[in-house]
Amino acid sequence: MLAIALVIASGAALLIMALTTIESLEETTSAYYERTRFADIFARAKRAPDSLGRDIAEIPGVRLAETRIVEGAILDMPGFAEPVVAQLISLPERGPQLLNALVIRSGRLVEPSRPNEVVVSEPFADAHRLRPGDSFDAVLRGSKRRLLVVGTALSPEFVYAIAPGGLMPDDERFGVMWMGRDALAAAFDLESSFNSVTLSLLPDADPKEVIQRIDALLGPFGGVGAYARADQTSNWFLESEIAQQKNMSRILPTIFLAVAAFLTNMVMARLIETERREIGLMKAFGYGNLAIGWHYAKMVLAIGTIGVLIGSVLGAWLGHWNTELYTQFYRFPFLLYRPGPAGFVIAGSVSLAAALAGSLAAVRRAVRLPPAEAMLPPSPPIYRRTWASRTALAGALDEPSRMILRRIVRWPMRAFLASLGLAMSISVLIMALQWVDAIDSLVETVFERGQHQDATVAFNDLQPLDTVGSFENLPGVLAAEPYRYVSAHISHGHHVQRQGIIGVPHGAILSPVFDNERGRIEVPPDGLVLSRKLAELLEVATGDTVTVEVLEGRQPQAELPVAQIFDTYIGKPAYMDMDALNRMAGDGRVVSGLHVSVDAPSRTALLTKLKDIPNIASILFRQAAIDTFYKTMGETIFIFIGFFVAFSMTLSVGVTYNSIRIALSERARELATLRVLGFSRWEISYILLGEVGILTWISIPIGAVLGFSLAWYMTSAFETELYRVPLVLRHATYGKAALIALAAALTCAAIVRRRLDRLDLIAVLKTRE
């Protein structure tokens, strides 16, 4: 009974965890966005006059518009070898921020008259142990400045703070800081101008229309296309995390509750079998079917309630823990974990319904018996010799094995369901362990086979091609490979994607276009090479023509053929030959950045040098990316794997334990007879446990197939435009899952087997069944 309650508890706990986490994240997010007036639309430009801000504010449907300056900088943090990338955002000189208000965590905002004061994002401050009063050096457009931290803050724009081009938050190497508008304007030569604007809309405004108007206004000033809140990086990550939680809340609890229903059915059927006489007696006394049905239903409800209660406590605790786990990566100034009754009511009623549904058939069978018949012992099960009994193989079997097989054949449905329950536990294990394989494979494909640079440097402005040469002369640089990047709209028919195009030089080695299967791809001299995800979104195939609208510089348009489509796990990139891209953009032979490979011993010297080079907007290190990837995964995925393993153990223990207990109660008489005939304890243990053993073996291949399907479902459900988790299942993963399941089954078997030692031989033989 406890085993059933625990399986129900697992299902309820998972459901409650998922539901309350979703509830909490949604509630926290919306409260945070509302309190800080998180913008609805975001736009960037090269340099737009302040007066244009007023035009933008007057676009119909706009409630508020706030212009600002957003720039990149390289920081030299004390005690940290690598250069750190910073995003600098201006604060209004007078009055509060209209939109995206900061939440000050310590210290204060900057004062207008002090140009070197900054407020830094709290995660960055934590990573570098910065406190108000500390200072560090920064290179702002080529000139080195010392910045003084006056406060730390959180911003709704950076709940999930990732560096441009990064995949995971790396608080050591990327920080956001806020400075006075005048100070930033002076440093970046943007007086009376802005390069970023954010807007909030009136409730009935159409964001698409507003975006079109903004693009029209900002176009001449180097606008690179406005986007709505849904496409804002931090918010996008947050929303997709919530969506994934919703996915999880559907599939996993369903598995647990299905198994719970099966277990309840199995146990109730046996219980009712043993209580036939009592049922007959009660009916003979005049109790109605409903009264008897209700009696057993109450019992199921009691077990279910215990399960739900354990599940609620566990689920509420897990939900809180899970939500707190999120706040390590999603930085909120506060966390609303106030699980409403909804999650518990849903989980409770679903779990109880599953338990009741599971016992329905058994209870119905019980009340259908006429009292006279019910008071008689049940007629012995009738076995038949099937064709299989007559085969040569069957002839070779010993009688104990025959007993095991005959029972399985006699109750095939029960055997199948028990196997299925065990298979589900194996499939949950496979699904959980698959993440390790998938992540290893993703990292291997993307970072190890696909990329060979040690660092990627992005410039603030386009640089002439010969910059490559000057980089190659830096200490420790073994090779440098340029790339070009342009923001663009790529469209086909009515499909439009805002997707930058990367120009790759002919014969690229450090960071070539890399297909998951085919490996390095040479970019043809003309035409686009699109990632499969982008091709799907645009509904194009190789040979189709797409329209490319460059969003920078002279904003040319071109019709380009799709030369190739390739598969990648990350993003939805589009590539072109670098020379062709430069020709199309009309900027001459220029580069946006460089990939460099570095000689390890001279690394430190190079890092020091990089901190002083002007015009570098960001530097990304490949190894740091891998490390952060694993660190982040380690903190989330691996914890989840741990508890999925625990939950699936509950499943397999629940099924194994109940199967053996029921087999024992049904066969106590047989087993005692065998003991009398001179069979040893181990020989009768074989007969008792052999059945579960066979069912466990059968469950392994079923579990492998289910596990593969579940892993497939999970990877496709988790597929986003940002990344796709590959469906990779090593043989060892199946093996590990099977071993864990076998270990659980063996442990259970060992525990129940001990009851055989206490089998009362005489009492059993003295009674008629």
Add this chain to the structure above:
Amino acid sequence: MENETSAIALEARDLTKIYRMGTVEVRALRGVDVELREGELVVLLGPSGSGKSTLLNILGGLDTPSSGTVIFRGRELALDSERALNLYRRNHVGFVFQFYNLIPSLTARENVSLVTEIARDPMPPPEALAMVGLAERMDHFPAQLSGGEQQRVAIARAIAKRPDLLLCDEPTGALDSKTGILVLDAILRINRELGTTTALITHNAVIAEIANRVLYFADGRIVETRRNAVQRAPAELAW
């Protein structure tokens, strides 16, 4: 078959058995001495609760006495060793019970094979079934056999390993007299043809007529021993 000079197969000395049922102590055996000679057919007769089943269970290694010893062919049974008792049952004792205790998932032949597979010198299962007159029904499952047939399968199962002792606890208790006679016939035939020392419990005094010797039980003791001058055939009995 049996005579007074044949060797003693099994003897028990000063057996007592005390059960504790809640706070009540039940003295099931109060110092019983008994010996069974090779090939002898002994009937244990007495009202229920008189201790005959307890004695049979102890003699068969199914239960242990509170005190006393059991000597099988001159060697004392290690009553405290679960393993030794199991080997004793496996190699030397065949049981027949009131409720046949057949394995429902195995056919008659397979029920017998169950025992012959672990025995040292068994007879082929068809031979054992032929001895109880069931050669024709070997491939039937217990649910397809009558009560008497099931009991005869149980006897075939008990004797297929050629046991030294055949212990029968109320083998006809659940059967009508006609069927009961068939079962007793089978037991008697085994006793005669194989020379198996046989002890049979009954509370039906008529059945005692088939024995060499009858032990009367009352209140945990053997109160009387009677030797039948003439062993009657089961077919001559009526009850």
